[in-house]
Amino acid sequence: MIPGYLMTNVALHGSAEQRHRALRSLAVDHALSSARIGLSAIINSGQSPDTSLEMPSQNGCVVLGDAGGTQRLPGRPVHLSDRLSEDDPGAYRLWQQLTEVWDFALNAFSRNSLDGGGMVVVSTLRYGEGYDNVMWDGRRLILGDGDGVTFGSVGAGVDVIAHELAHAITSCEAGLLYWAQAGALQESLADVFATQVKQYVADESVDQADWLVGKEVFAPGIDADALRSVAHPGSAYDDAVLGRDPQPSTMSGYVHGVEDNGGIHINSGIPNRAFYLAATNIGGFSWEGAGLIWYAALTSGRLERGARFSEFATLTVEQAARLFPGSDAADAVADAWGQVGLPVGSGRTEREGATW
Numbered sequence: 239m240i241p242g243y244l245m246t247n248v249a250l251h252g253s254a255e256q257r258h259r260a261l262r263s264l265a266v267d268h269a270l271s272s273a274r275i276g277l278s279a280i281i282n283s284g285q286s287p288d289t290s291l292e293m294p295s296q297n298g299c300v301v302l303g304d305a306g307g308t309q310r311l312p313g314r315p316v317h318l319s320d321r322l323s324e325d326d327p328g329a330y331r332l333w334q335q336l337t338e339v340w341d342f343a344l345n346a347f348s349r350n351s352l353d354g355g356g357m358v359v360v361s362t363l364r365y366g367e368g369y370d371n372v373m374w375d376g377r378r379l380i381l382g383d384g385d386g387v388t389f390g391s392v393g394a395g396v397d398v399i400a401h402e403l404a405h406a407i408t409s410c411e412a413g414l415l416y417w418a419q420a421g422a423l424q425e426s427l428a429d430v431f432a433t434q435v436k437q438y439v440a441d442e443s444v445d446q447a448d449w450l451v452g453k454e455v456f457a458p459g460i461d462a463d464a465l466r467s468v469a470h471p472g473s474a475y476d477d478a479v480l481g482r483d484p485q486p487s488t489m490s491g492y493v494h495g496v497e498d499n500g501g502i503h504i505n506s507g508i509p510n511r512a513f514y515l516a517a518t519n520i521g522g523f524s525w526e527g528a529g530l531i532w533y534a535a536l537t538s539g540r541l542e543r544g545a546r547f548s549e550f551a552t553l554t555v556e557q558a559a560r561l562f563p564g565s566d567a568a569d570a571v572a573d574a575w576g577q578v579g580l581p582v583g584s585g586r587t588e589r590e591g592a593t594w
Contacts, residue, residue, distance in 0.1 A: 239372040239398055240389070240455065240465065241503035242267060247481045248388050256479065259385040263370035266309070270373055270380065299351060300336045302329055303362040312378060313362045332363055332381070335399040342400070342435045343407075346525040347533050352406040359403065363393070374402040376409075387457055388479065394454035396439055397432040401451065404431035412541040419546045421502035426509035427536060433468050434529045444517045444524050450474070469514045471507025487511040489547075489579030508578050509547055515574035516554070520567055531558045531571060548582075551575040555582045 245267070248260040303313030304326075316322075316329045323330040336359055343349040351357040361379040369382025370389040379402055381393040393399060405428055408414055414424040429451050437447045452465025452474075462475030471485035485507030486492060492508065493501045513528055520527035535541065535553035542549065555575070559568040572582045 239402060239452065240370060240392065241498055243484075243498050243503075244480060245370065248479055251481070252388065252479045256385075256388050259368055259370065259387060262368070263366075263382070263385070266366050266369050266382075267371055267373075269309075270375055299340050299356075299358060300333060301358055301360045302333060303360070304329065305362050305365040307364055307367050307383075309366050311362055311365075311380070312360060313365075316363075329363060332361060332393065332399070335396040336361060336379075336403075338396050338439050339400045339403050339435055342438045342525070346434070346438065346529065349407075352403055353410045357406075372398055372402050374405040379403065384455075384457070388460060389455060390457040392455055395436070395452065397436040397451050397453075398455065400435035401428040401432035404428035407431070408536065411537050412545070413543050414541070414545065415543050416499055416502065418500035418502070419505070420544050421499050422505040423509060423545060423547060423550055425502050425506035426513070427532070429466060429468055429506065429510050430513045430529070430532055434525045437524055443522060444527075445521070447524070449514055456480075466507070466510070468510045471511055485510075487578065508580075509550070512551070512574045512578045512580070515577055516571045519570035519574060527567070528571070531561060531567070534561060548580055551580050551582050 242264060245260045245264045249257045249264070252260065300318075301312075302316035302318070303311070304316050305311065305313040316326065318333060319325075322333065340351060340359065343351065352359060359379070360377065361381065363381045363383075365380045365382050368385040370385055370392060371382055372393045373380045379399070384390050384392040405424065408424050408427050414420045414427075416424060432451050433447070433449060436442075436451075437444075440447075449469035450464035450467055453463070455465045456462045456475070460475070460480065461477040462480065464474045466483070466485065467474045471487040472483050472491075474483040474485075476482045484493065484504050486505065487507055488511070489508060493504045495501060498504055513532060516531070517524045517528035531554050534557040535550060538553060538557065540553060555568050555572050558571045561567070575582050
């Protein structure tokens, strides 16, 4: 959830304590990412990952484990009971959030869990000592507690939980490469899903929402509104230790290079902004308009693993016309992509962002 370049900034510009904690979290990130790559290779080969360590479902849809500050997975089973809210408020909050994401997927998109087939969602909380991140590792959600210095309760918001679980959905539906534009699109789809869940839980229309992702991520004293702004990429934070939010909002600011897997957490601001514009153009509740269109594009079976922004943009316009015939929805979506520098249907390719 928290990109490596942000942790690196903390290590370079923070206090000795911040540096120590950031480097420790970066080391854990690297180990978990390596394990995720190995698991992806197993899944892509057609084999089934070893699930011998998994715990039986306690309520049909969610399983919780508690690592207790260690790096052992899946952790000690957390038994869901009427007293959980009193005995373990952190675990109870996570259970609530996981249930809210499950309910949103079912009620908004008629999707039965992450894989569409009733998959039990396995999560491990309190992973590592002051671990500053949240990750979907390919088969479970892993949450640290945050260090309390730079990062507070990293998994406190339902949008953070929804963002990571969305990676499982995109993996099941499109298997987007985690690199360059395809990777940035995957990150954007996760942010888009996260904002919809947050708005759904709060019963907010597109005009009422703040469009921020990760509002609770940072500790007090950090000059940040959130981890990302879907409405205004590049404005989420500006802090002496963190640096300034590097996300561009249009293709003219597209960031090249190999850092951050080709800028996946940075350039995702471009399709994020397009979604915000489409959602506000259409109005109402995001999951009933633009969100439904984005989901239909993702699940259309036509999104290639190496998809570029322009290809996804075209799919969304087509799906808008299909889902809302006779309305202005397709024009609203096309206008949104045009505003971020990706005119749909013009035949133009985004060469400035297609260098890999």
